[in-house]
Amino acid sequence: MQGSSPSSGAAHLSANDLACRRGDRVLFRNLNFALAPGEALHVTGANGSGKTTLIRAMAGLLSPFAGSVASEGTIGLLDERISLDPDLPLGKALAFWEQMDGCNDPSGALKALGLQALLDVPVRYLSTGQRKRAAMASLLNRAVPIWLLDEPLSGLDAAAIAQVTALIQLHIGGGGIALIASHQTLAIDGLQTLAIEEFAA
């Protein structure tokens, strides 16, 4: 990531006068926030207002049009693209990322998201909500301090929304950071809100 905080050690994530564009259009400018351990920020806005672009810029996958992003600590990303091989059974598709992350015991994450019964099902047969839960399990297995979540609740049923919300709560309760882009309401204590349209260019 570009830049790093002088106080090393504790995780943090911040945007400084950030502006991002998509194609020729600048979506937002002069956007600032800073998140310390245990803090979560909910980014709200209409479709196309730049929520996903902000998440991808914070992940370092897009270069900002102006301003900068800074982070300390490993970043985990959950977005629409679940990066699980559609031809493989879910268990094997998840196992690849477990090996990449050196995760030896994925059972906790599978249980928390109710995926044990689906391990033999090829990823392409999973429903939208099941895929989302699988991607969430993959994120949990990484045990990283910073979570970037792009529409984490879309496609989930009521029970799964409660599960994922509880997991986010647990993550920030344990000193993690979460940046959540969602047009849904999130029942999380201590959640800060940022309306991206206030920064529209």
Added chain:
Amino acid sequence: MIATLLKRDLAKFFPFAGSGAALPLIFFLAVAMLYPFAVGPDANLLGRTGGGVVWIAALLAAILPLDGLVARDIEHGVFDQLKLRGVAEEMSMAVRLLAHWLSFGPPLILATFPAAALLQLEVETLHLLLLGLLAGTPGLAAIGLIIAALTASLRAGAALSGLLLIPLALPILIFGAGALARSDDATLGFVAAISLLLVAIAPFAAGAAIRAAREG
């Protein structure tokens, strides 16, 4: 980490492992089988032209795997997740190049034996073909990877990549097939040199293409 990535890529692309991964090999053999039907069983003619046909078959077979080589993983966000785990695009492309060549070069070289039998090639020609393909297939794989990465975000990418590969592969074809007529070590050395250059460039070119596709 890199070994895990290579294992995954090989499992996807090695013949008879993934879906459709054996197609280039079957296509290559099918061309060698069809050619005697088309020109007749004249051993003299087959022996004289067969080597060139094997080269053309190899070049066309190199087009087939390009479709799913990079585009699908971009679409599924695999390179994004790898980047977040500290695996740069250049590294994931270098691994992909190795996996692509391993699943396409050596099987093709092995398939040259039955192809040579079908085309009634002489031992000397077979020898030059094997050496030529060994020197040339890494270059074909490298061109293929660059093209697959460049065209990944285009809608007609798969069709376009086939058209793009042909002119770029021409030097390898000219020197590789040329070695059959001249039976000259220097010509094969030239094929190897072109291949080495392409292999050295490919991870950087393909990596840059993936980053550019993200910004688009």
